[in-house]
Amino acid sequence: MFEKSTWIRLPRNVVMGHDVLADVGAVIADTHLTGRPLIVTSPTPKSVAGEPIVDQLEADGLDPLLTIVETANFQAVERVIETARSADVSYLLGVGGGKAIDIAKMAADDLGVDFISVPTAASHDGIVSGRGSVPDGDTRHSVAAAPPIAVIADTNVIAEAPWELTTAGCADIISNYTAVKDWQLANRLQNVEYSEYAGALSQMTAEMLVDRADSIKPGLEESAWLVVKALVSSGVAMSIAGSSRPASGAEHLFSHQLDRIAPGAALHGHQVGVGAIMIEYLHSGEKGAWHDVRDALERIDAPTTADELGVSAEDVVDALTSAHEIRDRYTILGGGISEEAAIQVATTTGVI
Numbered sequence: 001m002f003e004k005s006t007w008i009r010l011p012r013n014v015v016m017g018h019d020v021l022a023d024v025g026a027v028i029a030d031t032h033l034t035g036r037p038l039i040v041t042s043p044t045p046k047s048v049a050g051e052p053i054v055d056q057l058e059a060d061g062l063d064p065l066l067t068i069v070e071t072a073n074f075q076a077v078e079r080v081i082e083t084a085r086s087a088d089v090s091y092l093l094g095v096g097g098g099k100a101i102d103i104a105k106m107a108a109d110d111l112g113v114d115f116i117s118v119p120t121a122a123s124h125d126g127i128v129s130g131r132g133s134v135p136d137g138d139t140r141h142s143v144a145a146a147p148p149i150a151v152i153a154d155t156n157v158i159a160e161a162p163w164e165l166t167t168a169g170c171a172d173i174i175s176n177y178t179a180v181k182d183w184q185l186a187n188r189l190q191n192v193e194y195s196e197y198a199g200a201l202s203q204m205t206a207e208m209l210v211d212r213a214d215s216i217k218p219g220l221e222e223s224a225w226l227v228v229k230a231l232v233s234s235g236v237a238m239s240i241a242g243s244s245r246p247a248s249g250a251e252h253l254f255s256h257q258l259d260r261i262a263p264g265a266a267l268h269g270h271q272v273g274v275g276a277i278m279i280e281y282l283h284s285g286e287k288g289a290w291h292d293v294r295d296a297l298e299r300i301d302a303p304t305t306a307d308e309l310g311v312s313a314e315d316v317v318d319a320l321t322s323a324h325e326i327r328d329r330y331t332i333l334g335g336g337i338s339e340e341a342a343i344q345v346a347t348t349t350g351v352i
């Protein structure tokens with residue numbers, strides 16, 4: 001008897017392009033949201049998009065509230081939940097980078113209200129996903145959450161964001177190569193459920209982005225458009241899989257450990273990109289595709305070395321040797337790699 005079932009939860013509206021920030025009110029009306037909105041943002045995105053959204057919604061006769069978050073952790077999620085409850089908020093807008101969007105997403109899920117994702121940078125592939133990613137002590141959770149009911153990605157705003165945020169988003173997509181390899185390996189060795197559709201979509205997204213790498217340039221709205229489309233596609237792959245597996249393998253475990261060892265040193269996307277070079281080496285050996293991963297990162301201006309990330313060689317080795325401990329997710333790292341092996345992979349690939 002066939003007993004399998006799944007829920008693939010996706011946004012109702014993905015609105016992207018030139019000046020679509022002006023459409024926030026229209027999107028709210030289209031999604032039939034009523035009541036008081038809470039805008040969850042961080043300091044720079046507040047002035048770039050948060051305040052213009054408040055002005056727009058006030059002009060529409062709404063009574064928006066705005067709250068600032070600084071760090072992505074469970075305490076921040078709790079604070080947003082309390083703010084929303086005490087102000088009788090009906091739905092949330094996450095406005096900013098990955099951290100503001102993750103916090104809004106998780107708070108909305110807990111409150112049981114809808115949430116709109118308004119990325120101000122193309123720096124991560126969580127803009128569409130039904131996952132939240134938060135550190136918690138020695139571990140890092142990938143929390144299931146409702147996906148945004150709508151995404152509003154203004155390519156004008158995103159093209160004006162610092163260029164390194166866009167290169168971080170590209171590197172987050174390039175890391176899909178190793179994430180999919182790790183997922184397939186876990187399927188073969190540990191019988192972890194694998195989705196052909198999600199895996200193929202994630203890998204194809206990386207391939208399409210790399211094929212267009214030379215047309216991704218600073219300040220160009222066309223480039224912002226290309227990268228946002230790839231981030232949306234990668235988020236959809238996660239929603240199909242019902243996990244972050246299609247976009248997060250050992251290169252993400254390495255990055256999550258680096259966040260703990262060298263907090264704030266580099267952007268998430270840049271860390272996973274450098275991780276992907278080394279993890280690809282572990283998958284395919286010295287003559288393998290790690291050269292292609294490194295070349296793709298170089299072509300989009302993303303870091304490929306510890307120096308460029310602003311971390312030490314010891315940090316890289318520590319993160320690589322402890323990455324397997326951070327989460328119960330089987331990858332090429334298996335039960336862990338030795339310090340000698342970590343030094344060898346990082347040296348051979350030129351990361352240290």
Ligand SMILES: NC(=O)c1ccc[n+]([C@@H]2O[C@H](COP(=O)([O-])OP(=O)(O)OC[C@H]3O[C@@H](n4cnc5c(N)ncnc54)[C@H](O)[C@@H]3O)[C@@H](O)[C@H]2O)c1
Pocket residue numbers: 042043044045048072096097098099100102120121123124125126127129131132133134157158160161162165168172244267268269
């Ligand atoms: N939920 C998911 O599926 C998922 C996917 C990928 C990444 N993530 C998470 O997202 C986070 C990484 O996201 P991030 O790299 O955007 O980090 P971030 O949210 O810290 O943003 C980086 C910086 O860019 C700034 N910024 C954003 N837009 C700007 C603009 N227009 N102009 C100037 N500055 C701007 C932010 O204020 C911040 O200082 C990590 O916590 C990661 O785990 C989650």
Ligand SMILES: O=P(O)(O)OC[C@@H](O)CO
Pocket residue numbers: 125126131132133134141142172244247248252253
């Ligand atoms: O589940 P994690 O490892 O946080 O991954 C989510 C996202 O960063 C994938 O690009």
Ligand SMILES: [Zn+2]
Pocket residue numbers: 124125172247248252268269272
């Ligand atoms: Zn990522």
